[in-house]
Amino acid sequence: MSERDRLRQRIGADVKVGLARMWARARQIVTTDPTGSDEDDRVVDEVAERELARHAGQMKAGMAKVAQLLAYTSAGAPRELASLWDGVPAVPGPAIARVIREDLGAPPEQLFARWDHEPIAAASLGQVHAARGHDGVEYAVKVQYPGIAQALAGDLASDGFARRLAGGELGRELGPEALATLRLAVLGETDYLEEARALERFGAAWAGDPVVRAPGVNLALSSRRVLTMTRARGLALAALPHDDPELSAAVATAIVRVAWGTPLRHGFFNADPNPGNYLVERDGDGHVAVWFLDFGCTVELPAAAAEADRALWHGVLDDDVFAGAETFRMALARSGLLRKTSSLGTSAHRAWERALAMPFASAEPFRWGRAYHVELSETTRGALAQGGIAMPPALVLLWRQRLGTSAVLSMLDPVAPFRRVLRELIGTGRAALR
Helix, strand or coil: CCHHHHHHHHHCCCHHHCHHHHHHHHHHHHHCCCCCCHHHHHHHHHHHHHHHHHHHHHCCHHHHHHHHHHHHHCCCCCHHHHHHHCECCCCCHHHHHHHHHHHHCCCHHHHCCEECCCCCEECCCEEEEEEECCCCCEEEEEEECCCHHHHHHHHHCCHHHHHHHHCHHHHCCCCHHHHHHHHHHHHHHHCHHHHHHHHHHHHHHCCCCCCEECCCECHHHCCCCEEEEECCCCECHHHCCCCCHHHHHHHHHHHHHHHHHHHHHHCEEECCCCHHHEEEEECCCCCEEEEECCCCCEEECCHHHHHHHHHHHHHHHCCCHHHHHHHHHHHHHHHCCECCHHHHHCHHHHHHHHHHHHHHCCCCCEECCHHHHHHHHHHHHHHHHCCCECCCHHHHHHHHHHHHHHHHHHHHCCEECHHHHHHHHHCCCHHHHC
16 A cells, blocks of 8 residues: 555544545645535535544645645634644654664664653644754654655645635635645655745844744755754734733734745745644743744745735835835735736725735734635635736735735734834835835
8 A cells, every 4th residue: 555545544534434534625626616606606615614524634735735825814714623733633753763764774763862752733734743852952843744745736726725725815816826836835845955045044034033033054064854953932813812902912012023024025935824834932030032843835036026026015014104005005016916007996995905904004003813814815806706807827826825924814813003103114105115
């Protein structure tokens, strides 16, 4: 039996009613191509959420990724899906040890002074084990599941599946080239050496920042399927107290700074803002640090796209409303987001522009809650459906990141001066555009 067949057996949810039939049902629902009416798509999404929740404990590869996305972007996602952020059932220790031995030439017990056999996290493509190096450093070692790269490639072969991974708002409007871009980026998550390089680049970009942190990488103990990082500690977003608005605001501010600042200032970004990819640390003096953990889906933003994107947000920040609107719309056209100028006056387009600018429109603190995220998602869906805006291949992953980040922020329900945060990142006014 092949590794993929063994993996598929693990994914089955209920032996008594037939593993293959149950898996096929979940996959059939999720891969239904979401290009029909909005109402039909909503029905499919709701059924998919229920079906995925039934099988959540057994998922890996692309199915787990779809379930993860639904878990934090869908208002009505079943609670069971939240466990997929970083807590899917682990692969047995011998299989993980075999991957390490094949890639690094020795079992983990020899490579590390201490190796914890029970993982501290497990997700769609791999699981993480705590270890101590012979150098005394505490590590978090991410190990890829055997055969998962082939399983993910098989899942992504379906256009319907790829559309689901783009997110409900974007997926149904993607053309072949944009789908190919998405596939390539998601498949890139199986190359942990690329992730190591992205992690080092991110660390260099934010070096010295008092809040934003990233693990270091031990390249000598890393490979295409094994990534050894210094261990980050803290609370997951889901474990943060709900009655601490100051903490929520501090964490949300850090997430916005990274989600907007990394592409706008450094020309790359992480396109997978899963809620399980953050840890929050607070010391005895109340200082907050946010660890950013997963960089498997890191994307380079083309220079022209980055320049147009900066102009778009400068338009949002312009204190002259009319000049700002002109700057914003010119940037839409330059970036390829504006499909037809006749759409600018439509109610759908105006609603999308208003929702997009809302967190940054006023100097007053803004509540980034669930209601706002739903409005942003719905207006994006409406503007795309009416053909006024497009998702060019170079930008589809950037907007996937922004909609996903909005969903993550809405979990925190923060109140913070996001206009000031964006202004500090990129400046404002006409001088910033020169």
